[in-house]
Amino acid sequence: MLLVLVVIGQAFLFINMSEIKIVEAPPGIEGNGFFATSLDKAIGLARSHSLWPLPFATSCCGIEFMATMGSHYDFGRFGSERLSFSPRQADVLMVMGTIAKKMGPVLKQVYLQMAEPRWVMAVGACASSGGIFDTYSVLQGIDEIIPVDVYVPGCPPRPEAILDGFQRIQDLVKNESGRRRHSPEYKELLASYGIQ
């Protein structure tokens, strides 16, 4: 069965070869038989198209994420077909939904378990700022406990907005210097959250 699918898939690829978009190479010097660019850019390019997200879905935004994963919006187009439910293998932590104070330590634990480089996306009003729940039990934005790279507004954001946020993460990944995670600024940022 699988074999048949693969064969069909390849036939499909063959037919539509002209429609396949291939990402452009990063700027560099091209000559006869060689292409020179910086390693950071090549790695960034590769990374940005195979980010494995960890969906930390707690509430309403998680349902919109399900729609994003569904056939209509097809999240897999961006190289993220494979959801990594294990934090150890994940690149992007997508926090979707309200994080209550009871959940806070769990979220931080998950973040700590992720390997560098790691990115964090706060999807929806609750994860970004607590949203409409300005109450005693809700964390007023996950940036109180972990650093966040991209905020996606909306309550809940539409799937298009989630996709857009994800592309912003891709931009960050593409342009990140290979040494950023070793820089004193980054260490200072983590230290401000009490993370070593």
Add this chain to the structure above:
Amino acid sequence: MSNNQPVYTDNDPQSELVTLNLGPTHPATHGVFQNVLQMDGERIVSGVSTIGYIHRAFEKIAEHRPFYQITPLTDRLNYCSSPINNMGWHMTVEKLLNIQIPKRVDYLRVIIMELSRIADHIICNTIIAQDTGATTTFLYLFQYREHIYEIFEEICGARLTTNIGRIGGLERDFNEVAFAKINKFLKEFPAALKEFESLLNRNRIFIDRTKGVAEVTADTALSYSWTGPLLRATGIDYDVRVSEPYSSYQDFDFEIPVGTSGDIFDRYLVRNEEMWQSVRIIEQAMEKLKSEPKGIFHADVPDFYLPGKEQVYNNMEALIYHFKIVMGEIDAPKAEVYHAVEGGNGELGFYLINDGGRSPYRLHFRRPSFINYQMYAKMSEGMLLSDAIINMSSMNIIAGELDA
């Protein structure tokens, strides 16, 4: 054992049991549920549920918000079928204020509520299939949930947390596109649902995984205050739409499907049949709408119905009423009222105490997910872990509704 604090036997070398911390971020639990299980191999010996991981204090917020601002809160209770919650809340307030709703508005409401019931059941049933290993159905039927969201978008502008309607009616009339989309949905969805059923109903693997798993007797279900499809799967034909018809459900001809053994397969069948019945109800409502006068989408109660922005900007009276409602000078009777609607998961009740103030003195939500879920740990005892996972999917526990 299940009634005590979670037990961790990891550090106990004498223990023959393994502690499995299932959740709160386990991928197979579809939400924020924690169960600390004692496992003997693959079999669950005992479990303790911990909830409250997204407790957002709805009831406390409701005591600080005027009536019309509570609608967005109800959206976020059961976010898989927000419109039912919205309507439930509006009808509670309308009951308090003794507002008579025109028939046409009732029919429009019924259409919205039944569409969202279908959306809710699509999620639950495709997730059961997903957890038994069939991703196809999830990808396939979710397309139709997307169509329902498009209809909602046409009606109110939002997809998931809809905030549909106002106290006293709807915010705006359905436009022609919305009706066209509903008609299109009614034409296309039955074929897809039929195909979905033919993929699963007689599927040997699916039946083996679900039939006879997590059986519940009617007595146990009643004793745990179960409602909704879970209770009906055990054979009790309790449905708020029929036992205490609200809105205009008494005008419609539909059946309440019931199961026999209360197992996962029965719950699946009950939900599927309810989708068919919902389609029937929507078809009837569309038919009935034809004989109703066009253009009515709210009751004539300017004291309580928040006027549209166009009127507020162009019409003196509307501006005054808008000011009165928003600044909290409406005159509501001091009373208490309980109103129940049939939500996607069961009886969704609103217990409202009004003391004549701007906001409710007390608002309590009877949340079916919260009440249905309490049996889960007890049910899991003696079950295989993989069965416990599909048991959870088949109970359709919505974290927002569970934790309030």
Add this chain to the structure above:
Amino acid sequence: MAKATNTELIDLLGEKFGEQLFDVSEPYGLLTFSTTKDKVIDVLSFLKENGRINFNFLTDITAVHYPEKEQIAVVYHLHSMVSGIRVRLKVFLHENDPKIASATVLWNGANWMERETYDFFGVKFEGHPDLRRILNMDDLGVHPMLKQYPLEDPNRVDKKDEYFGR
């Protein structure tokens, strides 16, 4: 079975409990009455087990805080699916010592409802098998639904009152 009426029910309960049930009213058709905390289990089990009315279904348990009366009311909603009728039973407790017998002896479903009520209002249900917090964190320290506690987190430092006109 024909639908039982509220009058029938009032007669039946009056016969059995007499003065122990008081404050009888019917807001929006839902029969409401109060009883004392010593009698609550008797009343509930009579309602549940009497063959004629048969309130077999516990819809909900919750509580309401009345600070000016220094009272907490525990509210039970029961439903008789057979005769299609609901009742509401209230028990008023003093807010300093809210203790009441647990209904878990009658319905298993009362377990979490009572835990929620304990969590929110601090009502102690005596005889409950496992009375501990359910939604809030164990170290919260207060019962947040009591009227004296604020909605917002009092420990917030980023929200200055002057920006909100208070």
